Amino acid sequence: MEIIIGKTSGFCAGVKNAVANAEKEIQNTDKKIQCLGELVHNKQVIQKLEKQGLETIENIEQAIEKTIIRAHGVPKEVYEKAHSKGIELVDLTCPKVLKIHKIAEEYKEKNYFIILVGVENHPESIGTISFCGENSYMIRDIEDIEKAYQKLEQSKLKKVLIIAQTTYNLKKFEKIVEELKNLLGNGYEIEVKNTICEATRLRQEETEQISKEVECMIIVGGKNSSNTKKLYDIAKINCPKVELAETIDDLDIETIKIFNKIGIMAGASTPNESVEEIKQAILNEATGGKDETKYSISRA
Ligand code: SF4
Structure with a gap:
C-alpha cells in the first residue's frame, strides 16, 4: 500500500495566522473575547479555541467588547x-x-460594474460584495451570467471588472470569464483580476494530480468548508472512490484498507493532526497493528 499525502494539505497562511493570533489574543486579554462567525470551518479547531475561552457570535449586535474578525473578512x-x-x-x-476589498473599492470609484465570481452565502463573498457597491453582481455559476448581463445593461456602465472569491474553482472561473467575454463582445471594456488565492490554486491542482494516480482519495475537512467541498468535486472527476471526512469517525477504514494506493488531501481549515490521525488509522488497520515498513508516504 502506498499513501500519498498532498504537500499543500492543511492550514493555509491566512488560517494559520488567524488561529495563532486568536490564541495569542485569548491568552493576553482579561476581556471577554468573541469571534464573529466560526474562526475557521473546522469543528475540532473551534472546540479547542472555545475551551480556551473564545465565544463564537452570529452577528455584531451580540458583540460585547473585544471581537475577532476571521480570515474570510466581513461586510x-x-x-x-x-x-x-x-x-x-x-x-x-x-x-x-x-x-x-481594496480592488473592489478602487474600481467602484472608477465607475466599473463589478462581477464577483463566488459561492453564494459564503462569508467571504458576502463581505467582498459589500465593497463592490450598487453596480455589481455575484455570479455563482455559469447559469447566472445572463442575470449579471441584465444588471450590467441597467447600470449603463461600459467598464466591467471581474474578480473571484479566493477559494473559487479556477477552471470554473476561467470558463465563466470566457463566457462573459463572448457575451459582452466589444461593446465593453473588460478587466479581469484572477483573485483566486495561490494556495487554493496549488491545492486544487495537487488534488487533481493525486486523484488521477490513486485508487481511493480521502478529502479531509469541515463539512461546511467551501474549499474542502471543491477539492472533493475535483477528486470525484478523476477517482472512482472519494471519501469526505472531517475526522476518522467519518471513515469506514475497512472499505479503504483494501486499496493499494490511497491519496489524502485536506482543506485550508484542516489542522495537520486530522490528516495524521486518518493516515495512522489506515496504517494501523492495514498492518494489523504490526510495525511494517512497506508504506510509502510522500509529502514531497
Ligand atoms: S485560502 Fe488564501 S485567501 Fe483564503 S485565508 Fe487562506 S491564504 Fe487567505
Whole structure:
C-alpha cells in the first residue's frame, strides 16, 4: 500500500495566522473575547479555541467588547456598526481578502460594474460584495451570467471588472470569464483580476494530480468548508472512490484498507493532526497493528 499525502494539505497562511493570533489574543486579554462567525470551518479547531475561552457570535449586535474578525473578512457595515458600538475589533482578515476589498473599492470609484465570481452565502463573498457597491453582481455559476448581463445593461456602465472569491474553482472561473467575454463582445471594456488565492490554486491542482494516480482519495475537512467541498468535486472527476471526512469517525477504514494506493488531501481549515490521525488509522488497520515498513508516504 502506498499513501500519498498532498504537500499543500492543511492550514493555509491566512488560517494559520488567524488561529495563532486568536490564541495569542485569548491568552493576553482579561476581556471577554468573541469571534464573529466560526474562526475557521473546522469543528475540532473551534472546540479547542472555545475551551480556551473564545465565544463564537452570529452577528455584531451580540458583540460585547473585544471581537475577532476571521480570515474570510466581513461586510463593510460590520466595521461601521462595531465602531458605533465602541467594540474593539481584532481584524484577522487574510491580507489576500483585504486586497480584493481594496480592488473592489478602487474600481467602484472608477465607475466599473463589478462581477464577483463566488459561492453564494459564503462569508467571504458576502463581505467582498459589500465593497463592490450598487453596480455589481455575484455570479455563482455559469447559469447566472445572463442575470449579471441584465444588471450590467441597467447600470449603463461600459467598464466591467471581474474578480473571484479566493477559494473559487479556477477552471470554473476561467470558463465563466470566457463566457462573459463572448457575451459582452466589444461593446465593453473588460478587466479581469484572477483573485483566486495561490494556495487554493496549488491545492486544487495537487488534488487533481493525486486523484488521477490513486485508487481511493480521502478529502479531509469541515463539512461546511467551501474549499474542502471543491477539492472533493475535483477528486470525484478523476477517482472512482472519494471519501469526505472531517475526522476518522467519518471513515469506514475497512472499505479503504483494501486499496493499494490511497491519496489524502485536506482543506485550508484542516489542522495537520486530522490528516495524521486518518493516515495512522489506515496504517494501523492495514498492518494489523504490526510495525511494517512497506508504506510509502510522500509529502514531497
Ligand atoms: S485560502 Fe488564501 S485567501 Fe483564503 S485565508 Fe487562506 S491564504 Fe487567505
